[in-house]
């Protein structure tokens with residue numbers, strides 16, 4: 001009788017024993033994907049895969065300035081609402097991407113010839129409205145994305161000349177964080193950057209930028225490492241671990257925010273390529289698992305068909321939403337893991 005009860009009990013709580021998906025096998029680390037509201041609504045295989053495999057989602061385009069603000073006085077929250085509602089219904093955390101960037105701007109913004117005070121008012125109103133709407137429902141925000149210039153002089157921070165940098169000045173970054181914190185004091189606020197994952201002038205510049213914000217008491221809680229990776233140029237995992245550690249020492253969380261492994265023109269047979277792709281995903285996950293400050297690992301898309309790189313095949317699931325070797329490699333690593341403790345997500 002007791003035995004039967006125990007079996008029934010285990011069946012009633014599959015999440016306690018079932019490690020059959022990345023979501024269920026996860027330790028103190030969320031694994032997720034960037035998602036599209038339209039695909040969640042129209043493709044049931046896609047929606048099922050998101051809810052089944054992942055514990056966190058990022059809004060791929062829905063919260064970018066352009067899609068959200070077709071005109072100055074109109075907000076279109078439909079896509080973002082669909083994602084946040086889906087996440088709420090399936091117990092998924094949400095990363096909001098992104099409040100301030102260099103691209104996907106509407107013409108009314110770029111051609112508006114705004115003066116400093118006016119653009120500052122636009123920025124403040126935008127952030128208060130958007131972050132405020134999802135207060136308590138979006139856990140983490142990429143407040144500022146890719147502020148660093150493409151080429152950098154070693155040892156110093158050099159900001160990309162976006163409309164925000166040109167019209168408001170370098171303080172646009174700190175102001176964006178302050179506005180976001182005002183709108184949702186409990187949200188985790190991230191600076192997100194590309195190509196700043198390992199060692200080198202770019203990661204030094206990102207480090208200097210967030211270190212300066214921390215020193216001055218700006219409300220920043222984490223750094224996002226995009227990690228758009230190429231199959232023939234695997235990331236240096238030792239350098240990645242070293243960089244995560246120095247960022248963690250500033251008191252910051254680290255999220256891997258846009259992981260993908262593109263395959264274009266890569267050497268090897270299809271099977272070899274899948275195996276090498278799996279090794280890269282597994283290697284990044286291993287670094288994240290070893291670093292308590294790394295609390296989320298998000299891939300830039302759900303299945304290959306929806307990748308912004310399609311017809312390349314950079315993701316964990318194939319176009320029919322079936323797990324690829326990279327998915328299995330990550331799952332195997334999670335099942336082998338030693339339980340760990342760490343910061344709250």
Ligand code: XIL
Nearest residue numbers: 060061097098145146194226258308
């Ligand atoms: C990409 C989206 O995936 C595309 O659908 C869109 O056309 C362009 O932007 N770094 C980022 C993301 O921070 O916002 C970008 O997303 C990919 C590169």
